[in-house]
Amino acid sequence: MEVLRIRSLTFGRVLVPILLVAALAVIVTGCGSDDSSTELNGITRVPPAKTGNLSLPDYSPQSGGKKVAVRGNEDGLMLVYFGYTSCPDVCPTTLADLRNALAELDPAQRERVQVSMVTVDPDRDTGRVLNGYLAHFFEPGEYHSLRTTDQALLNRADEAFGASHKLGKPDADGNYDVSHTALLYAVDPKGTVEVEWPFGTDADVIADDLKTLLDNNSQNPDA
């Protein structure tokens, strides 16, 4: 009864601010304790794959064939995809999904993300071809055109990610089939593959994971 009386007396001056503070607290703790925001939608492996000291020649305009480390910059991420440019279905679908996912990031987040495509068909995919292909999907300076004709090095790249690829026998016209692991990988600055997305993952889902990873990396850069 005492409580009721107090409430009736002080509703306007005290209770409303209290309610506001309480509501705010709920909102704030709601954000902080939102476990779903730290869980990734893509595939996470235990233990995660590591790229170690892997570096590959980058034929993008900004690198011109110099080797780059296959890992994120500082507090960023490198997204890595193994594919080939004569691929009409799976590769452009994945890269278009990724393009749409990157468009969902704010400019500061997007600046921390680099995209690398490793060609599994270096004979047909020259640096120029690879650049033309990636420039169709991504901004200049945002992508790396990774290509090596050193089969041992390409195999080492495959192994680092647990990926594989296979080139078929050429037919009479010299055409051959290519099959490849069609996952998209996110690599942190320490070379840890934090998450991988299978073919067909929605752009929204990829964007959601990218935001989670970028948030985590900026909160604990040493993690």
Add this chain to the structure above:
Amino acid sequence: MKKLVPLATVVLALGIFVAACGSDDSDSGSSGVEVTDVWARPTTPTADAGAIYMTINSKDGDSLTAAKVPSSIAGMTQIHETTTDGEATSSEDSMESGDSMSSDDSMGSDDSMDSDHSMEGGSMMGMKEVSQIDIPAGETVTLEPGGFHIMLLDLKGQIKAGDTIPVTLTFEKAGTVEVDATAQDQ
């Protein structure tokens, strides 16, 4: 001003007429086969291959046996299916392996290394040419990314968003069906 009104009406009517034509991307006719949502993915300037997708419905059941585009667009056209090797080690299985490994705290030395390796090898994607796509009676088959597509080889130029590509489809029973594919980003 008076003259403008009928003119506007005509323009409007024409607009509706044109729009009606434009949206008619299906070709059903009396063939019993209905083809809708025909689209092509825009290609990069240097690409030599492209893909066309569509939805096919057949009242009585039919098979798509061939597809052709003008030789000014592509030198060769094939019906393709995207395939995934090692279905048993698909990505979902990999995830399960990962989970079971994390919950298995006993020092899983050699065994876990083996399962790790087998899970890494799976889910390579590739393509193969198929001789036909069967459309069962009363059913709809969608040619879509990761499944069936009409593969364009030896492209003569870049396919740009908004381009229209005439496609001649050949069905076992319905014969020839002409459709237009619109290039659009999806």
